[in-house]
Amino acid sequence: MTESCGKTHKKIETPLARAKGLGSAKSGYKHWWMQRVTALALIPLSVWLLFHLPNIFTASYAEAQLWMSDPWNAVTLLLFLWAAFYHALLGLEVIIEDYVHCHVGKPVMLIFTRFLFLGAGVMAVYAVLKINFA
Secondary structure, eight states: OEEETTEEEOOOOOHHHHHTTSOOTTHHHHHHHHHHHHHHHHHHHHHHHHHHHHHHHHSOHHHHHHHHTSHHHHHHHHHHHHHHHHHHHHHHHHHHHHHOOOTTHHHHHHHHHHHHHHHHHHHHHHHHHHHHHO
């Protein structure tokens, strides 16, 4: 028995028929690898951000703008944003792929998630660049 979008269907098929169409075993390797790479990249970037965050919260807008106008800070903040958004996207895609069983809902949710994270990432990068070059 298989369940799809809340409906239960009886399916009689061979193990080969069940495995066909599931894709190559190589396709998930890049996804898995990028999740680990972004996790490792987020360790020093998060430590850097946690070190600077208290100063940014207590600073005025002009002081924060001066801090962000330093190329090292702006580039590091952009790297953090990229790694954080990409890592979160990869993790959410894994959750959707593993736990959403609706054959119609899964691709819709994956596409929506991609657009959502792309939009949020673009807005975050724009905000950093606007503050940096204002």
